[in-house]
Amino acid sequence: MRTSIFKDLQDPILFKKQLLAWGNQFREVVFLDSNNYPQEYSGYDCVLAVDAFTSIKTDYYNAFEYLKQYQSQTRDWLFGYLSYDLKNNTEDLFSKNYDGLHFPDLFFFQPKKIFLLKGNQLEIQYLNMCDDEVEDDFEEIIQSKESKDISDVNIKIEQQISKEKYLEKVGTMLTHINRGDIYEANFCMEFFAENVVINPLEIYTKLNTISEPPFSVFFKNNTNYLLSASPERYLRKEETKIISQPIKGTSKRFSDVIEDEKSKLELSQNPKERSENVMIVDLVRNDLSHTATKGSVQVAELCKIYTFKQVHHMISTVVSEVSHTTSPIDILKTTFPMGSMTGAPKISAMKIIEELEETKRGLYSGALGYFTPTGDFDFNVVIRSILHNSEEKYVSFSVGSAITAGSIPENEYEECLLKAKAMLEVLS
Template sequence: MNRTSKIISISNITVLKEQLLSWSQQFEEVVWLDSNSYERQNYPEYEAILAVDAFTSLKTDYQGAFDQLEEYQSTIKDWIFGYLSYDLKNDTERLTSKNDDKLDFADLHFFQPKKLFLLKGNTLEILYLGMVDDEIDEDFEEITATKPPETKSQAQPLSIKLKIHKEAYKEKVRSMLEHIYRGDIYEANLCQEFYAAGTINPLAIYKRLTAISSPPFGTYLKLEDQFLLSASPERYIKKIGSKIVTQPIKGTAKRGVDEKEDTAFAKALQENSKERSENIMIVDLVRNDLSKTAQKGSVIVEELCEVYPFKQVHQMISTVTSTLSLGISPVDAIRSTFPMGSMTGAPKLRAMQIIESLEESKRGLYSGAVGYFTPDGDFDFNVVIRSILYNAENEYISYSVGGAITAGSDPDSEYEECLLKAKAMRAVLEGDL
């Protein structure tokens, strides 16, 4: 579908990003994707993207969801934005999700925006569908006149509750270890939910969360009364022409108080045999997933167990790429790898079955993916971690964290890792910032 394009040079990107995000709040459908100028990101493309105001949309449960998405994407042949929830596993495998769910997000939701903004370097490209292209100049004037609201603390700090208490979580880790010792699985990601009842200002919470973390895959998603506020450091999958890129994260360490301590923590993570084995197991799983749609011999590990610094933690990241075989559709390239290896385990199917039996909350959008398709069928999706989910109608706020359990896992250490990953979300919700 044709779009009218206008290109504008920007002098102050930071201010414009604030203005775009504030201006977007008038719309029912908003996807804001922000790279936060993260310098070490491989395969960067846009500094930020804003998509608002649905012209068409697809919202469905898991049954036949990927087929519906393929039809939608191939028919529209335009930019579409949205999410894939973790529970689309029930579409790709004979699985179910019966755990508790208070968020009520659809399993899949995409929309075609009337208004689209692409920020790259110092250049903003505005792309509007024909029926609204006469609004470009007026909208840009309104955007640049917007004064971002002050992000005040919570009027009433929320009371965060645990779905699974410490000793119960450690017992679940021990149950997972029994499966590993029996040879059912090598590794699995075990998650737990923290939640609160009440109301929040989603935009203010998102700004504080990303200020703490400056993540390369920050996301503010609003679909009517449902919100995702994400400080994700992880790319799930990207398509550039016929090239597929995945970048699983496995391995976390805290930052030091000074350069010497910080360097020591990074070095310790780099040399930690347990963390490396976790990462390598997932790399093997990802290589296998990519091989289903790849040209023979094209699956390459470009980067193995590299340690990347983020504001709050160090992360161990690997980069695996492939070249798609002829005739593979964009949606099939995603379907064959979903859910991502870093949030499931190996072997993937058995790991997902065990995860479902041990966890107490339906994951939904958590550990799913948010991103977009271009008109040419390229795409880019993150992994929904380090994220707050909010259903304004239900007044329910949720964040989940987890970690990979392997034969070398210690229940106490796994619980402490969860608390480290949850630190930023807890701080912004409890009003400690």
């Protein structure tokens, strides 16, 4: 079905830039970059998939069932996303909030052309129907140059929720927590700009350079774009092993080494941040248990501090084993949306989130990634991301934080602004 060709590269960092510049010509593009971030669970340093041979696009209704049929029939590489609103497929929930982006709830495609980079070795996989194009394409790639910036400067970014209204809404959420309706919920707000023209590739490049995260994405589906600097993995499947790595807990980076270490230490010892993380770990353990073999759910790492260019994060790793016969789609369906972006108990938290947030999340706090031909997969959490509909000329990014009984509304607002910093910087 596919022809594989291997090439050794002299300069993988330069090649990644050339590969993305070349790939941008296609209607469908997924470019994934780990930025060489050190991580225990890793497939490739960089992946590019372009040019759909087949695809699936649907709203939330029966979305996981349609995806299961598509994945089981193709048995090939599939790249795409699950939007947050697929919650309406798995639970008796709905979304009525404003949506300025109008992305499909689910989109996956089977690419004609795939590039898989690990170290200095590049594997090129083309469908047999176009494998005669490999060498010409490779020559084009190594001749490619980075795109010129044609983005608007000083884009006027607005908040959907004012600071005053944000503080008021967090107060309402704390009332729910004190009443016992929920223990924790992730509350988000949208920043947006209307009637703007941007160069998505240029914006992505700037965002990725600022953050250098392990789950960076440039995604394009015709006029729909995701430019993501995500630091978080949602779920990975390696044969029968499942890995979830929720993030809960954030602190600032400082240029002064002593201040930076102090910030890191304070995060590791912060009882509120640890309790946030532990609550979500319990939720993830419960989610994974739906498909896990008996007794296989384990916390491999609890509340470890990881350092990124912009922030320090507290991350836990939860693993499980599944049967060889378990459908990869069922593993996703029983864990989605991820606990770090919802709360506990999950369904109650999602209902309250829907009431208090003013915009539909859509792809934000969903997941983007891929399936391999053997049914393995790897998906990120769509955070620290800019979404763009070029036809509607609408640009959007959202940020949020976990609200618990110990939350101080003003501090939660400051955490949101910290997370928004990189996106605001590249758009202005």
